Structures are given as structure tokens and as C-alpha cells.
Amino acid sequence: MDSKQYLASLFGFDGQIAVVIGGTGVLGGALCDGLAQAGAKVVVAGRSQERGAERVAAIEALGGxxxxxxxxxDNRDSVTALKEAVLRQFGQVDCLINGAGVNAATPYEKIPDDEWHKVVNSSLLTTHLGCQAFAHVMAAQSDGGSILNIGSVTAHIPLSRVFAYSASKAAVVNLTKNLAREYATKNVRVNVLCPGFFPAEQNRKILDQERVANIMQQTPVKRFGEPHELVGAALLLLSRKAGSFITGEDMYVDGGFTSMRF
Ligand SMILES: NC(=O)c1ccc[n+]([C@@H]2O[C@H](COP(=O)([O-])OP(=O)(O)OC[C@H]3O[C@@H](n4cnc5c(N)ncnc54)[C@H](O)[C@@H]3O)[C@@H](O)[C@H]2O)c1
Incomplete structure (x- = not known):
């Protein structure tokens, strides 16, 4: 076996069906690309048809x-419709990434209820609905499946000005661990990836000069992450083979942000 074959057999994504909710976003898009290049057939799931079509074209250009x-x-009927469409088209689902999310930085005393709900729902409710729709489908498959939720370092280090976001990401980590336990004997692994700071759509307005300086001060590698730098960790956690004994894991990809204390 040559090294290419060894790596392919170590991860084993060839022909697998991977659904990426939020695949139209910056980080979700990079994860779609990584899964496709590893051999999976990727369902890019999101709101924007235009961005979805762009992502599909980019993946096809890479040969995926x-x-x-x-x-x-964040809508149950819509997530159910997605699940049914995936099963109709592919007959199974091996991997799911719950990677939707929006953010807002309103001062705490001024956060309107609708903004609070929008932010919390975009992370926590979407993750819950995705897990609820797909986990039992995976559990009924002979070879199970794997779910990767997207948390954030803010789940562990609450970040000023993003109260709803930090709280909902903490809840995503908690839900992940609870579901890892719930599905452990049903051949479904559930893990959470906690990125540090990667410039994207949802945080563009939040990363002002002062915040960027503070982040860099606490990031040992002194730079933002690049979306492709999430791919290796995600593939490990999702892989039925390389990640077969990993569940309930809460993995940081943050340039050292969470290990830094001044
Ligand atoms: N960028 C970072 O630094 C960072 C850090 C930690 C965690 N995250 C998380 O990574 C994930 C991806 O975010 P990103 O940074 O790539 O931002 P992004 O704005 O580029 O992508 C987020 C995507 O989620 C989609 N989305 C939001 N709510 C949705 C809904 N209800 N239904 C369908 N799609 C919905 C958006 O349309 C967008 O395509 C999010 O969960 C985010 O919280 C990002």
C-alpha cells in the first residue's frame, strides 16, 4: 500500500455522503471542500442558492x-425536508456538520429579544434540529455515522460584546457531550470543533481595530486562522476510521488562544 492509499484507508471518506449545514459560509465552505477532496459526496446545505451554486462549482473544479x-x-420543517431530500437522493448519510451561525455585538442592556433569539437559534437551535433529524437516521444504518458541531472558543472564554453568541456556543458544547453519551452505543459519534478567530461574514463587523489587537495579544501564533486550517481536525473527528474512538471531544483550533494566560 502506498502512502496515498494508506491515508485514504485511514480516513475512509470515499463515496460517503456528508451534509454540511452552513456550507454556504466561509468556514462551512472550506469544510465542504475538504470533505469533497477526501472523497465524500457533499451536500452543501444553506440559505443562499447563489453561494451554494458557487461552492458546488468550486468543488467540481477540484474534481469533487x-x-x-x-x-x-432554525426551522424544523425545513430541516426535515433537507433530511428527506438527502435520503431520497443518496439513501444514506454518513457525516453531518452543523455549521450555521450569526453573531451580533449589541451592548448587553440594549439587546432586543428578537436579536437574542436570532443569534441563539442560529447556533443552538440549528445544531439541535440538525442532530435530531440526522442522528437517528445514522443510528439505523449498519455502519452508523458521525456528527460534527461547530462551537467556538467563546464557549469556554466568554467574549465581551457577544453575549448571546458565547452563551449559545457553550450550550452547543454541552449538547454535543450529552448526545455523544446518548448515541455512543448506537454507532453515532458526536464531536464539537471550537475555532478561534477566522475572518468571515458573521464576524466582519465585530472585528474592529481594538478587538483585533486584543485577540492578537492573546493568540500565541499572532495571526487569524485560515479556513482550510480547520479541515484536518474536522476530517479526523468525522472519520469513521481515524476517529472511531473519539466522541464527545471538544477540540480547539485556535492558534493557542485558549491556552494563553497573561
Ligand atoms: N469565523 C470565526 O472566527 C468563527 C469562530 C468560531 C466559530 N465560528 C462558527 O463557525 C460557523 C461558520 O461561521 P463562519 O464564521 O464561516 O461565518 P459565515 O457567516 O461565513 O457562515 C455562516 C453561514 O451560516 C448560515 N446561516 C446562518 N443562520 C442560518 C440558518 N438559520 N439557516 C441556514 N443557514 C444559516 C449563513 O447564511 C452563512 O452561510 C458558525 O457556527 C460560527 O459561529 C466561526
Whole structure:
């Protein structure tokens, strides 16, 4: 076996069906690319048809396979429709990433209820609905499946000005561990990846000069992450083979942010 074959057999994504909710976003897009290049057929699931089509074209240009399916990930009927469409088209689902999310930085005393709900729902409710829809499908498959939720370092180190976001990411980590226990004997692994700071759509307005300086001061590698730097960790956690004994794991990819104390 040459090294290429060894790596392919170590991770084993060839022909697998991977659904990426939030695949239209910056980090979700990089995870779609990584899964496709590792051999999976990727369902790019998100709100924007235009961005979905762009992602599918980018994956096809890399020689991978992908389709776009539209979803409002905080809406139960829409997530159910996504699940049914995936099963109709592919007959199974091996991997799920719950990677939707929006953010807002309103001062605490001024946060309107609708903003609070929007932010919390975009992370916590979408993750819950995604897990609820797909975990039992995976549990009924002979070879199970794997779920990767996207948390954040803010789940562990609450970040000023993003109260709803930090609280909802902490809840995503908690839910992940609870579901890892719940599905452990049903052949479904559930893990959470906690990125540090990666410039993307949802945090563009939040990363002002002062915040960037503070982040850099606490980031040993002294730079932002690049989306492709999440791929290795995600593939490990999702892989039925390389990650077969990993569940309930809460993995940071943060340039050392969470290990730094001044
Ligand atoms: N960028 C970072 O530094 C960072 C750090 C930690 C965690 N995260 C998390 O990574 C994930 C991806 O975010 P990103 O940074 O790539 O931002 P992004 O704004 O580029 O992508 C987020 C995507 O989620 C989609 N989305 C939001 N709510 C949705 C809903 N209800 N239904 C369907 N799609 C919905 C958006 O349309 C967008 O495509 C999010 O969970 C985010 O909280 C990002």
C-alpha cells in the first residue's frame, strides 16, 4: 500500500455522503471542500442558492462531487425536508456538520429579544434540529455515522460584546457531550470543533481595530486562522476510521488562544 492509499484507508471518506449545514459560509465552505477532496459526496446545505451554486462549482473544479440543497436551519420543517431530500437522493448519510451561525455585538442592556433569539437559534437551535433529524437516521444504518458541531472558543472564554453568541456556543458544547453519551452505543459519534478567530461574514463587523489587537495579544501564533486550517481536525473527528474512538471531544483550533494566560 502506498502512502496515498494508506491515508485514504485511514480516513475512509470515499463515496460517503456528508451534509454540511452552513456550507454556504466561509468556514462551512472550506469544510465542504475538504470533505469533497477526501472523497465524500457533499451536500452543501444553506440559505443562499447563489453561494451554494458557487461552492458546488468550486468543488467540481477540484474534481469533487457536490449538490446544493436549500435549508432554513432554525426551522424544523425545513430541516426535515433537507433530511428527506438527502435520503431520497443518496439513501444514506454518513457525516453531518452543523455549521450555521450569526453573531451580533449589541451592548448587553440594549439587546432586543428578537436579536437574542436570532443569534441563539442560529447556533443552538440549528445544531439541535440538525442532530435530531440526522442522528437517528445514522443510528439505523449498519455502519452508523458521525456528527460534527461547530462551537467556538467563546464557549469556554466568554467574549465581551457577544453575549448571546458565547452563551449559545457553550450550550452547543454541552449538547454535543450529552448526545455523544446518548448515541455512543448506537454507532453515532458526536464531536464539537471550537475555532478561534477566522475572518468571515458573521464576524466582519465585530472585528474592529481594538478587538483585533486584543485577540492578537492573546493568540500565541499572532495571526487569524485560515479556513482550510480547520479541515484536518474536522476530517479526523468525522472519520469513521481515524476517529472511531473519539466522541464527545471538544477540540480547539485556535492558534493557542485558549491556552494563553497573561
Ligand atoms: N469565523 C470565526 O472566527 C468563527 C469562530 C468560531 C466559530 N465560528 C462558527 O463557525 C460557523 C461558520 O461561521 P463562519 O464564521 O464561516 O461565518 P459565515 O457567516 O461565513 O457562515 C455562516 C453561514 O451560516 C448560515 N446561516 C446562518 N443562520 C442560518 C440558518 N438559520 N439557516 C441556514 N443557514 C444559516 C449563513 O447564511 C452563512 O452561510 C458558525 O457556527 C460560527 O459561529 C466561526
Amino acid at each position: 462531487k457536490a449538490v446544493f440543497l436549500s435549508v432554513e436551519a
